[in-house]
Amino acid sequence: MSDVVMRAQSVSKVYGGTHALRGVDFEVRAGRVVALLGENGAGKSTLMKILAGVEQPTTGRLELDGEPVRFESPSDAVGRGVAIIHQELNLCPNLSVADNIFMGRERGRAGFVDYAEQRELARALFERLEEPIDPRRPVGELRLGQQQLVEIARALSEDARVLVMDEPTSALSAAEVQVLFRVIRDLTAHGVAIVYISHHLDECLEIADDAVVLRDGAVVAQAPMRDVDLSWIVEHMVGRDQSDLYAPMAFAPGEPLLELRDVVVADPENAGRLAVRGVTLTVHEGEVVGLYGLMGAGRTELLEALAGRNEVVSGEIRLAGTPLTGLSIAERIRRGLALVPEDRQRDGLVQALSVGRNLSLAALGGFLKGLVLNKRSESAAVDRMMSAVRVKAAGPDAEIGSLSGGNQQKVVVGKVLMTAPRVIVLDEPTRGIDVGAKADIFALMAGQAKEGRGVLFATSEVEEVLHAADRIVVLSRGRVAGEFDPRTTTREDVMAASGESLDDPTTNGGRR
Template sequence: MTAGRPTAPTRPVVLAGRGVTKAYGATHALRGVDLEIHQGEVLALIGENGAGKSTLMKILSGVEQPSSGTVELDGQPVLLASPAQAVALGVAIIHQELSLCPNLSVVDNIFLGRELAGPTGVARRREREATRAVLERLGEEIDPDALVGDLSLGQQQLVEIARALDEDARVLIMDEPTSALSASEVEILFSVIRDLTSRGVAVVYISHHMDECLEVADTAVVLRDGWLVASRPVAEVDLPWIVRTMAGRDQSDLFPAITASPGQVVLQVEDLMVPDPANPSRLAVDTVSLSVREGEVVAVYGLMGAGRTELLETLAGRHRPAAGRILLDGRDVTATSVADRIDQGVVLAPEDRQADGLVQVMSVGSNMSLAALRRLTRAGAIHRRREAAEVGRGIEAVRVKTESASAPITSLSGGNQQKVVLAKVLMTAPRLVLLDEPTRGVDIGARSDIFATTAQIAGSGAGVLLATSELAEALQASTRLLVMARGRLVAELDPGTATRDQVMAATGEQLRTA
């Protein structure tokens, strides 16, 4: 069993749900949930996508109302009619999908809707000072006047966290707060959480990273299919118990074996150099050479800022390299477009599925077939019967849970949306699949399905290049492991024999321990 955090005496209940039920038509997202959130403690809320975690937190933060049941604040029933009312009562939430305005500055995002008043209008100087102070707590030197749209995904996530911290909440709900953060940034966030709880703030921590839950939480609560099925002190549970309770499967089943034998070289990268899109004066990818063979899953492990995303986006044709060559099956494709590379069998599943992987106003099926429209179009018209047949096979192949192919993509959980991105990749009949953080923000069950699909892709004779900041994925979901830091490949390791400490040592960071 894990040691967990020291057991403290029972503290007062700040926020509670009593018999909370939420129904959307015939679908029940929550079924009579009783949950207590105690002052000065961290409650880890655990469950697969679709278990009801986000729905419960939306109710407790005023985003949605329960179909039945009540919410209590300090023991008294309260109607949280809106997020603004919840914030006014001391309940703040950091959403899994970022809710920032990319066309506004960092300081404008942090104070949006609660601007500081000065003698002649908005007190911009005070807002900038407060923004710098809260970002310093998170160990970040981000310019308060920088446009949020110009920041990396990890920096945007820190701005979202900073905004919630500045609201001075009594209850802070964190929904996947570390999905784009490096190990050192996660450690800083945990220090901030410990500081908050020492001052009596209650924290609800939602994450698919079970090791994080075990490290930072006092209590583990598990939801499954809308029911609260278990609640225990973290000191009494371990990772195998969590996996069995939430998913009904053993931890050893999460990473299916990759059985394909390496064949011919699919991808050859030679001395690739790529300017940083946000700062062209520096290199995001610095003299990188690598290869991927048929049947291989090559992992590129690196932390935020290592250059993983820029490398994969360049291979997909999104960025033009300053130097070097990209060869696909021996053919130079360095100067070809994204569309041309898709036609040639190179396809990318991007890190940010919301912004880059899916079209939010389209259906599940339309998103799935989007990258294969050239192949599905004849005489200027889409062959609808063929499209429907291939979409149906894609839904079945990657196990997308959806009412139908015509359902809105926004109706799916994060894990199922990511499966749609993978199905879109498969519909292009790929020769080389580029996966950038394919399990960001998805649960254990969806991860297992995603890596089963990855193994199938390799088994079909394609090559896979997997960029990840997850150590377990790098070591257990690949046949070969490359380590990237500061734009360079710094090590090549055998995932079958390498240790977590060896991988982290190669990046120049220390492995976080509980």
């Protein structure tokens, strides 16, 4: 077809040692919506960032209107008519809505800003989005969904010919999604090309004209959307059977160990909003519970509340019958509840300390002899743990930075195990680690459960809950959206529960 506005030709991207994209060819056509589909880590966001000038391709090239282009920066791309709505919100909470929309492209003359004009333009944009947000309000005061609309308004104000939307609806209500879809149809009617990414596959089916599926950084399938259905998408997204990756299940649950009742947690990033809106669930002895949910479902916030890092607004958490309310992180660890955090670089490891020092960090109390650390018992315990979690390192004195991501993660898990927990809570334990280390981590989790401990892990990858959990709990918008037995359920069921179904009355009312 001749209406190709933008084209990526055999684009590859290498980060460190990993191939995020391998020779991707991708076309964007005027007046059409192309949905870019794939699991986490398939390379969708990388491709989007390259299209929008945030990243440069390692090899390969971009074409705009048939001419090769190189975007030096996002604003360079915007100057040539390619805009992006980022997955993460990129807003300044201290500035007003109008200031954020025109940030970097302020209206006015001679360096002075014409605030009145900006306010008027912003107001018109929100009229189009059917959400009357006062352009003068500071963005930090808006709820998450409104902040996302500010991002969308900003992209609209750029009058792009190619508009890249990376998870534009992750914080929108069903009604707001429908408004966005009307805006998208209006844009395509005027010849704008849209690249659309969403975890919500039903959204892609509804709005997109074409489907392109990425897996492991390569395009594995593409077709007009009218020729495909949900199972076609999921089949190509998941690809090969991954069941050999996961340890066999040994489910013999005992007494309830960890009980949550109507737990409500405030959103630590956005004052005045709730991340978890009444979650009730139980983890038994010897059980691995998988918590599945999309971005913004409240997984991390819930787990950090369990560990004592986030404040619980209401509801109750009990560990082996004792309420944990008001206990500090250290006291919770002592009582047997420990968290493997989502971001191991930031929250899990002390880069300046060696592998051994990191391992023993949370359990130093056990090696105290009076006021002095007993180095010999410490290093003996460190050696035992290093072989137990199968860390591949030169020795306990190796630098943390010298380890691969998977081995770093094993150190974090080992650190938690050294505190002799009764319940182990893991947040995205396999993020950014290779397949072999993934298998090791899941084997470790299963092994801990076999010894009678409770394991609760959160993930955004369906395959992981289906294969590594004894029971699946799906979170959506801060609530439990369903519970499944992995032996009898399908990934479609789990994915469907995690997405917001359009006719669910509770999601709409609950967000206002």
